[in-house]
Amino acid sequence: MNILVLSGSNAGSKTRIATTLLKEKLQRQYSGENIDYINLQDVSLPFSDGRNYMDYGGDATEVLTKIMEADVLFIGSPIFQASMPAPLKNVFDLLPQNALEDKTVSMLITAGSDKHFLIPEYNYKPVLSYLKANIVPRYVFILDTNFQDGQLLGDDVDMRLDRLIDDTMVLSRTYQDIRAEKDAQFGF
């Protein structure tokens, strides 16, 4: 199984810290799986111009291919101006239609204000739905007060991250099992 953690911000450190911690947890719990990590701060992506993702070349095709090959996708993101940051939206724009079909996708959100708690519900989920993702209903929302000296602190957040991993992997495996059962019925 291909598991991809995508840190969807090109600014700051909180999303990177949170997604790195999540990746380390995954590596401990799912060492047999193929776990990949992409931080948008480390790659250079052009704006989408509508071409097929294989036609961009460079970082874009590499990043987009990893997303297309993932079975499970954890998206980390800050909230900017009460919505997803432009670099993350650009990743979605760069992908083809139905790009997330048969993939289980969950979210890990960092924010400076708890007024933004519902932003993933009405700004992120519709985009993921349009891309046909199998969305994990619960997400983890982390406030900036949880960060101290470059570390994510607090038992509450720690346990919620564990729970996010469980929820995501259970949903993914359930979906894949039922998918395999259904595929077998097609007879081809």
Place this chain on the structure above:
Amino acid sequence: MENENPHVMPKIDRSKGMEIGLYSLGEHMPDPHTGELIPASRRLKEIVEAAKMAEDAGLDLFQVGESHQEHFVSQAHLVLLSAIAQATNKIKIASGSTIISTSDPVRVFEDAATIDLLSDGRMEVVAGRASRVGLYELLGYSLNDYEALFEEKFELLLQINENETVDWQGKFRAPLNNAQVIPRPENEAAGLPIWRAVGGSLASAQKAGRLGVPMYQAHLGGPAEAFKSRIDLYRQTAFENGFNPDDLPVATAGFLYVRENMMDAYREYYPHLNEGMKLSNGQGFPKEAFAQGQDVKSVLNVGSPEHIVEKILYQHEMFNHDRYIGQIDFGGVSLDNIKRTIDILGEKVVPEVKKHTKRTKGE
């Protein structure tokens, strides 16, 4: 008030029923059942071979499109069509699609007209703008001009086709001053039938209607009904622009695979489609969507001969189209399997479809 349609129309005899043809986009992919990738030379010759088989089986048309991306050998599709012209005697041949956006319409006309002369008037052109766009960079064009390039060059191609001499000025090519573009096809119009290829864009179907040119509608999957709205819009727009929609032919094109037993067709073809789509578009073909081909309402023409006949007739009832063109070789189908499909089409599908789609004048 009806306009005199200035465009050259394909000669389709509706009293004989719908035309049925085949097309290849010239993929060069491993056969997913064996993993074998044949050399490019053999793949090219097998496309010519398939055209001969199609002619022998009584099919109406064989068409080849160009693609410049990895896993294809059809870059010089007009050269390939020229070989097909030489190898066949009576089957119509067409380029589909010729990516006119990144070509010089003068050269396209010269090449296509030459093929027409070599083939005794069997050549047609289907002009499109490509779904995969690597060729824009390869050939020195900007993707930002995607629509403008197509519209300008398509209209120039029409102008060359319909006039012995051309005065023209545009943005993407040097001007033509009293230019004589030769050789000319030896028919009454001294031109070639030129179709506008339409994919998923309603606006493009509308534009075809506004220009009053024949429309070629490609379809991958989904319900046939979804394509009806585009064809209806095309005819409606043509009517509003003073053209008689009944004089405007419509062709549809999509995946076709037929075997005596329905499930054999699904089992054999699915890996070709799924693996082929992964190589060509980076995304496989979902099994559910493929399984829906078993429903007569789906436009995916895969199944037994009886099922395919029923589907094409259902589509004809909905589209009232003049020509259906099937893609039977997608994703590394072996020549033996191409032959098997063509044999079944010639024996069991084409005669039945034609029998039920004959039109007498006034109908």
